[in-house]
Amino acid sequence: MDSRISGSASQLRDTGAELGQVPIVPTGTVLVDLAQVFARHETQHVLVQDSAGGLLGIVSADDLQNAMRTTSDAGLTAWHHRAVESLISVALELEETPADKGESLNLSPASEMDCVSIRDGSDLLALMTNEDVLLSWNRLEPALARAATDALTSLPNRAHFERRFQEEWQRASRLGLTLGLLIIDVDHFKQVNDTFGHLRGDMVLAAVAQCCQKQFRSYDLVARYAGDEFVAVTCGCSVEDIDLPIRRLQESIRSLDLRFNDVHVPTSLSIGASVICSGLNQLNANDLLHSADQCLYRAKHSGRNRAYRVELFGNGSSGTPTRVDATPQVVEHAD
Numbered sequence: 001m002d003s004r005i006s007g008s009a010s011q012l013r014d015t016g017a018e019l020g021q022v023p024i025v026p027t028g029t030v031l032v033d034l035a036q037v038f039a040r041h042e043t044q045h046v047l048v049q050d051s052a053g054g055l056l057g058i059v060s061a062d063d064l065q066n067a068m069r070t071t072s073d074a075g076l077t078a079w080h081h082r083a084v085e086s087l088i089s090v091a092l093e094l095e096e097t098p099a100d101k102g103e104s105l106n107l108s109p110a111s112e113m114d115c116v117s118i119r120d121g122s123d124l125l126a127l128m129t130n131e132d133v134l135l136s137w138n139r140l141e142p143a144l145a146r147a148a149t150d151a152l153t154s155l156p157n158r159a160h161f162e163r164r165f166q167e168e169w170q171r172a173s174r175l176g177l178t179l180g181l182l183i184i185d186v187d188h189f190k191q192v193n194d195t196f197g198h199l200r201g202d203m204v205l206a207a208v209a210q211c212c213q214k215q216f217r218s219y220d221l222v223a224r225y226a227g228d229e230f231v232a233v234t235c236g237c238s239v240e241d242i243d244l245p246i247r248r249l250q251e252s253i254r255s256l257d258l259r260f261n262d263v264h265v266p267t268s269l270s271i272g273a274s275v276i277c278s279g280l281n282q283l284n285a286n287d288l289l290h291s292a293d294q295c296l297y298r299a300k301h302s303g304r305n306r307a308y309r310v311e312l313f314g315n316g317s318s319g320t321p322t323r324v325d326a327t328p329q330v331v332e333h334a335d
Contacts, residue, residue: 272296279314
């Protein structure tokens with residue numbers, strides 16, 4: 001897992017008191033019981049505790065809902081009896097910091113100084129001593145959220161997308177679900193920056209981000225990938241589930257009336273999409289990403305302001321890239 005909290009054994013045992021109102025459940029708690037804990041306490045997070053009293057990690061309500069939504073009807077009974085530790089999204093790990101490191105970090109030179117580090121992947125977010133009020137969830141949660149969020153658009157950032165994309169791939173592979181990926185590029189964005197300035201360009205990106213987020217299901221992943229590119233991942237989708245948000249997004253962008261100094265800013269998108277309907281175990285996440293990128297290339301080099309979608313199959317073959325227009329009845333196959 002990319003996100004983890006580490007600290008001395010005594011600190012991790014005492015974390016429950018520091019976190020205040022966050023409920024604690026033991027390992028082995030099944031998910032159907034976990035759902036009742038979330039409902040009873042009206043909380044968004046639960047701590048998981050091992051048999052020795054140590055804290056293993058944090059499970060969020062979103063983790064539970066996403067897992068439930070992407071489980072097939074046939075597998076629902078087995079899903080209910082999965083253990084809570086299978087959904088841990090932030091792991092709590094033991095870490096001992098020797099005295100010489102404490103001194104180098106201007107900490108107290110006392111021997112065997114225990115420290116707690118808060119990390120997101122390889123990035124160190126904070127390092128504090130026993131005397132600090134470290135594991136207050138009210139402080140921790142915003143720090144983790146900021147590390148995963150694009151400041152301009154408030155969408156998940158690329159690092160968060162890459163982690164979640166792998167998780168969605170593994171979930172779809174395990175449950176035999178389809179998986180779709182869209183890459184969305186703002187057409188002629190450099191011209192917008194050159195003509196109106198980067199501040200206005202940022203306003204365009206923020207408006208496009210809002211449009212993107214509104215066209216997908218609440219549990220789909222929509223993120224800012226890089227510059228003027230956005231991505232969306234949808235799990236358990238059909239081809240129609242991919243085409244529908246594409247059409248809605250195109251229509252939404254075309255209806256945008258962005259004006260700077262009474263000058264209309266024409267805005268359009270090029271979109272590449274790929275969906276794996278079968279044989280997910282025989283492919284990898286890069287296959288989906290590469291195919292979507294190829295469709296985006298086709299859209300941009302055939303005039304922009306259009307979308308192409310392709311289906312992938314487990315034997316390595318793919319369907320013919322298909323153009324998806326905003327008007328549902330106009331769907332043409334590429335040459």
